[in-house]
Amino acid sequence: MTSPLPARTAWSLGAFYFFYFAYVGGFTPYLSLYFDSVGMSAVQIGLLMAVNQSSRMFAPMLWGVLADRRGSRMHIVRLTALAGGIAMFGLFAGNSFVVMFVTLAVMSFFTSATMPLAEATTFGHVHGDTGRYARIRLWGSVGFIFSVVGIGYFLDFATLRDWLWLVIAIYAVALVATWQVPESAAHRSAREDVPARSILKRPEVAGLLGACFLMATAHGAYYSFFSVHLVDNGYSKSAVGWLWALGVVCEVAVFWWMPQLVARIGLYRLLVATFAIAALRFLLIGWLVQSPGALVLAQAMHAATFGAYHAAAIGLIHRWFQGAHQAKGQALYTALSFGAGGTLGGFASGLAWSAYGPAVTFSLAALAAALGFLLLLVTVRGRVPDHPSPVG
Numbered sequence: 001m002t003s004p005l006p007a008r009t010a011w012s013l014g015a016f017y018f019f020y021f022a023y024v025g026g027f028t029p030y031l032s033l034y035f036d037s038v039g040m041s042a043v044q045i046g047l048l049m050a051v052n053q054s055s056r057m058f059a060p061m062l063w064g065v066l067a068d069r070r071g072s073r074m075h076i077v078r079l080t081a082l083a084g085g086i087a088m089f090g091l092f093a094g095n096s097f098v099v100m101f102v103t104l105a106v107m108s109f110f111t112s113a114t115m116p117l118a119e120a121t122t123f124g125h126v127h128g129d130t131g132r133y134a135r136i137r138l139w140g141s142v143g144f145i146f147s148v149v150g151i152g153y154f155l156d157f158a159t160l161r162d163w164l165w166l167v168i169a170i171y172a173v174a175l176v177a178t179w180q181v182p183e184s185a186a187h188r189s190a191r192e193d194v195p196a197r198s199i200l201k202r203p204e205v206a207g208l209l210g211a212c213f214l215m216a217t218a219h220g221a222y223y224s225f226f227s228v229h230l231v232d233n234g235y236s237k238s239a240v241g242w243l244w245a246l247g248v249v250c251e252v253a254v255f256w257w258m259p260q261l262v263a264r265i266g267l268y269r270l271l272v273a274t275f276a277i278a279a280l281r282f283l284l285i286g287w288l289v290q291s292p293g294a295l296v297l298a299q300a301m302h303a304a305t306f307g308a309y310h311a312a313a314i315g316l317i318h319r320w321f322q323g324a325h326q327a328k329g330q331a332l333y334t335a336l337s338f339g340a341g342g343t344l345g346g347f348a349s350g351l352a353w354s355a356y357g358p359a360v361t362f363s364l365a366a367l368a369a370a371l372g373f374l375l376l377l378v379t380v381r382g383r384v385p386d387h388p389s390p391v392g
Contacts, residue, residue: 005126009125010204012177013121013136013181017173018176019174019177021147022143022146022147023147023174025146026163028223029240031049033166033227033237040097042353046348047349048097050102053108054337055105056112056339058337059109059112060112064330073120073184074121074183078175084107088168092164112334116334133315137255138255141248147170148241151163151167152245154240184378199329202320202382206380207375208317210372212333212336214368214375217341219365220349224349224350228243228293229289244297246296246302247302252321265378275370275372275373276369276370276373278304278309285360311366313367317329348360
């Protein structure tokens with residue numbers, strides 16, 4: 001039995017997630033369109049989207065170790081978020097590939113601290129309860145929806161230069177919101193004295209991280225080229241915004257129902273199902289883009305391929321990386337999935353898009369998700385309790 005979460009803490013966490021993901025919803029879906037508008041090639045767009053993830057391969061671990069040693073996660077989040085916001089102004093410095101590459105690399109280095117440390121803080125406040133976490137995290141999805149739809153309409157009449165200023169304004173509000181989130185204490189466990197490298201040697205932990213790497217790789221084509229793919233096939237920017245939003249609306253629903261899903265299905269079976277659904281989703285996007293119905297179905301699957309997947313994955317990470325290892329565990333998940341996997345996925349999708357086109361690119365994404373499905377079956381199956389008790 002866990003203690004109730006104070007209302008003020010719940011509101012501050014919800015506000016942070018709302019505004020931070022409002023920034024993400026305004027920035028990520030339209031970034032490739034911005035690069036396309038200033039004349040970047042498919043390979044250059046792939047590289048730029050990859051570098052936007054590349055610092056997550058090492059920076060989250062740096063920030064996570066520092067946070068665990070200092071016991072001040074949110075303090076580091078505030079400082080690094082401020083530095084990342086300042087770096088964002090480099091996007092105004094010019095339209096050259098080199099300027100954009102350097103700007104995104106610096107931004108990524110600092111902003112890569114935000115989510116793993118914020119997630120560890122949230123899990124600390126909810127005592128590791130995945131269901132309670134999901135009910136808070138869904139506010140991030142709500143913020144994403146408002147932003148991605150609103151900016152889609154905004155871009156039907158405004159320029160992508162105006163878009164940059166709007167994104168920076170949203171980011172500034174998210175930065176202010178970080179000052180309202182209180183620190184959470186690391187909950188002690190007998191396992192926290194075990195070295196982190198010993199945890200990593202466990203096959204189920206290594207297998208989970210490997211599968212997460214493959215899931216992020218699979219999503220590289222989606223985050224880099226989904227918007228471009230839609231616009232190239234005649235969809236308006238407002239339609240692009242609504243399709244992105246549809247996926248996140250379904251994500252909100254799965255976050256809300258996460259406690260019931262975990263209780264009935266179990267984290268492992270839920271996680272495995274998300275990989276199978278991801279493989280089907282990317283095939284639909286790649287081969288049936290001319291069918292609005294197929295795209296609606298594919299976007300509804302975002303509830304599984306991000307919402308259920310992410311909540312289940314970080315729930316398992318939190319269980320295996322206890323006490324003083326909490327921030328390092330979340331940082332490692334971010335580094336290997338969004339960092340290494342996202343970088344490879346962005347770069348490889350740019351090469352595949354240029355050489356073979358959208359259908360093959362999204363088919364390769366489906367293959368990566370299918371490989372993650374098989375890896376989970378081999379390494380994690382039977383090593384996770386179906387109905388775990390919250391950590392506390």
